[in-house]
Amino acid sequence: MKKKFIYPVFFQDSYDKEHVIAEVQNMEEAFTAIRDFCNERNYNIQYTRFWLEPYESDECPDAYKLVFDVGSWSEFFNIYFDNEKQANQFRDTLEIK
Numbered sequence: 001m002k003k004k005f006i007y008p009v010f011f012q013d014s015y016d017k018e019h020v021i022a023e024v025q026n027m028e029e030a031f032t033a034i035r036d037f038c039n040e041r042n043y044n045i046q047y048t049r050f051w052l053e054p055y056e057s058d059e060c061p062d063a064y065k066l067v068f069d070v071g072s073w074s075e076f077f078n079i080y081f082d083n084e085k086q087a088n089q090f091r092d093t094l095e096i097k
């Protein structure tokens with residue numbers, strides 16, 4: 001049986017402070033959590049784009065994060081991973097319909 005991982009989704013505000021808004025297992029859940037967070041604050045998402053980028057971590061030298069941009073100039077959503085492979089596996093759970 002394949003182990004399921006749960007990843008926290010962080011909201012990064014315009015002051016670079018982060019807090020967890022949800023815990024997810026795949027991209028669909030991540031998009032839902034982000035949409036719900038924005039809807040609760042009456043923020044109209046103009047578009048959504050996402051990308052992977054490395055980040056510095058003392059615990060994981062090959063750490064990556066998945067960044068979601070919903071049209072704000074200064075606020076983002078992030079999911080952190082121990083390595084690029086793990087990040088790609090999560091990103092690849094997105095089903096294009």
